Amino acid sequence: MIQTLVPRKVKVLHRFRETPDIVSLTLPKVGTCVPGQFYQLSVLGYGEAPISVASYTTKTVQFTIRQAGTVTNALANLKKGDTLYIRGPYGKGYPLKEYEGKNIILIGAGCGVATLRGVIDYIIHHRHKYNDVFLFFGYRNVNDIIFKKEAVQWKEVFNFKTALSKEKSTTCHDWTSGHITEVIEGLKLRTKNTGVFICGPPRMINDTVAILKKKGFTDEQLYLSTERLMYCGIGMCCHCMIRGKFTCKDGPVFRFDEIGYFKND
Amino acid sequence: MGVYTLPRSQLHLFLAVLSKRSPVYVPVKRDAIRFEPYNGTIDFSDNAYFPIKEHFFRKRETILRFDGQKLITVRPTSSKKIFFGVRRCDLTALKHQDSIFQKQYKDPWYKAQRANTILIGYHCATPPNKYCFCDGMGLEEYQDLMFYEQKTQFLVEVTSVKGAALIKKYRRFFKKANKRITDADKHIKTRKLRKRDFNAIYDHHAWTAGVNKCLSCTACTAMCPTCYCYELHDELDTLKHGTRCRIWSSCQVKAFTRIAGNHVFREQREHRFKHRIYHQIQYFREQHGFDLCTGCGRCIAACPTRIDWVSIANKIT
Numbered sequence: 001m002i003q004t005l006v007p008r009k010v011k012v013l014h015r016f017r018e019t020p021d022i023v024s025l026t027l028p029k030v031g032t033c034v035p036g037q038f039y040q041l042s043v044l045g046y047g048e049a050p051i052s053v054a055s056y057t058t059k060t061v062q063f064t065i066r067q068a069g070t071v072t073n074a075l076a077n078l079k080k081g082d083t084l085y086i087r088g089p090y091g092k093g094y095p096l097k098e099y100e101g102k103n104i105i106l107i108g109a110g111c112g113v114a115t116l117r118g119v120i121d122y123i124i125h126h127r128h129k130y131n132d133v134f135l136f137f138g139y140r141n142v143n144d145i146i147f148k149k150e151a152v153q154w155k156e157v158f159n160f161k162t163a164l165s166k167e168k169s170t171t172c173h174d175w176t177s178g179h180i181t182e183v184i185e186g187l188k189l190r191t192k193n194t195g196v197f198i199c200g201p202p203r204m205i206n207d208t209v210a211i212l213k214k215k216g217f218t219d220e221q222l223y224l225s226t227e228r229l230m231y232c233g234i235g236m237c238c239h240c241m242i243r244g245k246f247t248c249k250d251g252p253v254f255r256f257d258e259i260g261y262f263k264n265d
Numbered sequence: 266m267g268v269y270t271l272p273r274s275q276l277h278l279f280l281a282v283l284s285k286r287s288p289v290y291v292p293v294k295r296d297a298i299r300f301e302p303y304n305g306t307i308d309f310s311d312n313a314y315f316p317i318k319e320h321f322f323r324k325r326e327t328i329l330r331f332d333g334q335k336l337i338t339v340r341p342t343s344s345k346k347i348f349f350g351v352r353r354c355d356l357t358a359l360k361h362q363d364s365i366f367q368k369q370y371k372d373p374w375y376k377a378q379r380a381n382t383i384l385i386g387y388h389c390a391t392p393p394n395k396y397c398f399c400d401g402m403g404l405e406e407y408q409d410l411m412f413y414e415q416k417t418q419f420l421v422e423v424t425s426v427k428g429a430a431l432i433k434k435y436r437r438f439f440k441k442a443n444k445r446i447t448d449a450d451k452h453i454k455t456r457k458l459r460k461r462d463f464n465a466i467y468d469h470h471a472w473t474a475g476v477n478k479c480l481s482c483t484a485c486t487a488m489c490p491t492c493y494c495y496e497l498h499d500e501l502d503t504l505k506h507g508t509r510c511r512i513w514s515s516c517q518v519k520a521f522t523r524i525a526g527n528h529v530f531r532e533q534r535e536h537r538f539k540h541r542i543y544h545q546i547q548y549f550r551e552q553h554g555f556d557l558c559t560g561c562g563r564c565i566a567a568c569p570t571r572i573d574w575v576s577i578a579n580k581i582t
Binding site: 005006007042046048049068069072083227228229231232234237238239241243244265 | 329365495505522523
């Protein structure tokens with residue numbers, strides 16, 4: 001009997017605090033996953049939360065969790081060696097195979113960068129298969145920047161730009177001030193043979209898509225990673241439905257023409 | 266598979282004998298008509314207020330127990346049940362539920378409740394109330410036996426192997442009839458929902474008539490025989506022990522799409538109101554090829570403000 005809703009026990013292998021409210025947990029790998037997919041993590045007594053894969057490694061899997069609610073706070077308070085429960089992976093990942101030999105643009109904002117981290121790791125592992133790779137990440141303040149260590153390497157390998165929307169200090173010029181959407185608006189991007197993977201808050205995704213479409217990108221080139229309330233992860237509980245599409249099963253990565261702009265429905 | 270007759274006077278005797286071996290759920294008039302174990306009375310005056318869904322996809326199902334961070338699995342239990350007097354809309358609704366909980370996913374808790382169930386249908390000669398709209402909603406045969414009420418007797422149509430075995434076992438009540446049940450006999454004439462591509466009329470202003478009256482009270486989803494949304498919650502008995510249980514959920518409340526950080530995706534009542542209707546008659550069809558809704562009309566009958574969304578949708582040109 002397949003008990004799809006019953007999770008498996010795992011132990012925290014490594015814990016790292018990225019920012020005051022974001023924590024990365026490394027767990028042993030369960031099943032095979034691709035970047036963009038997610039797992040349901042749970043601490044018994046608190047509940048379950050869908051967390052996306054933020055790594056591309058063979059034996060472990062990393063989750064970068066923002067402390068926003070009950071479960072994510074409980075997850076963030078776990079220490080190395082603590083027990084938690086996991087089930088998954090669920091959903092469809094980013095179409096990385098489809099974009100082999102082409103250019104990739106990754107646009108992320110806030111904690112949305114965590115999902116794209118898996119894509120970056122994948123590309124680093126298969127660097128010869130991809131042409132130009134651009135990273136555009138936006139955060140609020142310097143303190144909100146995640147993956148600072150990894151970013152040092154990214155800067156060498158990729159075209160990397162960070163924008164900080166609310167940072168006032170000007171001591172270091174590793175970033176542009178303003179929203180990431182403004183940065184993209186001011187750039188010339190080649191649209192031919194390019195895929196754009198976007199992850200962030202709904203409004204940022206809507207704005208980014210509008211800008212990219214103005215620049216000549218077609219609907220088929222844009223991939224969005226979406227977030228919804230989820231319970232089952234397998235397309236049954238219906239909480240994650242976007243106009244008839246299940247975020248957990250048909251997504252969480254959607255091609256833009258599948259769901260269109262985020263609306264209130 | 267054959268048609269039999271059962272004299273009206275013999276019905277109660279048959280149900281009494283049947284209920285000796287396993288509980289027979291029949292529609293009984295209490296505060297409203299509910300399916301309850303047979304106790305000498307039966308009421309066919311209206312469709313049951315509550316559908317039989319809650320006996321299979323239960324309101325509360327324990328998925329697992331825990332003691333601290335130790336997980337204890339719960340084995341689903343099962344018992345034999347017979348349902349008598351289930352109308353065609355509810356039988357089709359059960360088929361739709363089966364297609365989700367048993368075909369698409371093998372849900373062990375649903376399967377345990379659903380196994381060992383015998384379904385005896387009751388054909389509506391006339392629509393039981395003015396809210397029904399099952400005509401044209403693609404009702405299907407999903408019962409083991411079907412009862413057709415006539416003046417002095419019931420015509421009993423055998424529609425499955427299980428049903429044939431039941432007749433064989435209680436052969437003394439039934440007489441073989443030399444009749445055939447035609448498609449015309451199976452047809453129930455009710456008002457109709459006009460089928461179309463509902464996506465094209467999503468933003469139509471006529472919906473506001475319904476939206477303005479909606480209280481987001483969730484009665485429609487609670488009474489619906491096909492709604493299958495659920496939530497998983499950890500409930501604590503003590504500070505350490507507790508259960509993770511699956512409970513019914515309703516898309517009519519804001520909490521349905523509220524994520525950590527208090528963002529609500531379907532913030533406005535309009536979108537929640539339309540979401541239920543569109544899932545029933547548009548989204549589900551896009552995925553599975555048939556409508557989820559079976560036209561029982563309970564969402565209208567149970568609605569405190571009687572929002573007749575079928576006539577609203579039909580009026581939109």
